[in-house]
Amino acid sequence: MKLLIVDDDELVCQSLQLLLGKEDDLEVIHTALNGKIAIELCYNEQPDIILMDIQMPIMDGIESTKRIKEQWPHIQIMMLTTFQDERNIRLALKAGAEGYLLKSATIENMAQQIRALKTGSIILDVDVLKKLMEPDNAALEGLTVRETDIVELIAQGLSNKEIAEHLFLSVGTVRNTLSIILDKLEIRDRTQLAIYYWQRKNKS
Known part of the structure; x- marks a missing residue:
């Protein structure tokens, strides 16, 4: 399973590349420091799954997720972030992300969730799911x-x-x-x- 890690913190990229790379079925093919580089890498590398940070310079994770899913809908994207705010969660999912995990998750948990994502499951951290259960002030109004x-x-x-x-x-x-x-x-x-x-x- 080919992974692309996208995070503006080079240390995070290196750590995840090292630790996830120890899993027999996971191969980190590249890292990127922003969403623009991630899109460029998708043209040549065609990863199976992208671990995508949200707040990055040049192009953030939400915008790059939207563009990647428009061009390569088969590439699955897991948002990986320290942020738990409702707005980012909803924007990420609306952009096309299939998963949303916090960086505080253990490597073992990340690896398990990446495998689950590949099988077609939607992955949401428990804390993230709690945020999603909070309504966003919009209601099911205007429907027949x-x-x-x-x-x-x-x-x-x-x-x-x-x-x-x-x-x-x-x-x-x-x-x-x-x-x-x-x-x-x-x-x-x-x-x-x-x-x-x-x-x-x-x-x-």
Whole structure:
């Protein structure tokens, strides 16, 4: 599994490269001191996973994540930072990051989470998840009754086909309605939509 480590602290890059490189199935192919360099490296190196800091000079981790996911959606990005504020968490996930870990995590935990990320899991540190459970003042307003029904079923883990059968709709109608919902709420995908829904459900 090829890793790219991006952090403006050269010591952090070197430490992570050394420690994660000891794992048999992990290979740190390069490090970068900012997001701009990370994008340049993606052209030639094509890492499987990027460990991405947030606050960096020249180009921060959120902007570089957005650009990388636009060009190489198959590259998975784990935000690795000391910051736990809600705004950065939401911006990182909205930009396309699949994971968000704190730098205080042990190397063993990082390695395990990197492997889990590769299998398709969404990785969120426990403290980060607590932040996500705090609503961001936006509500599920402006949706029709049918759109709200679809959001609820997505949050329950149903596929488009299952939702169509449940609501007596065509799969195409469900797909189109989901696109409208994502646009209205400015949310990236159905996973983020489910998180968004349960945040508010748990507070009600």
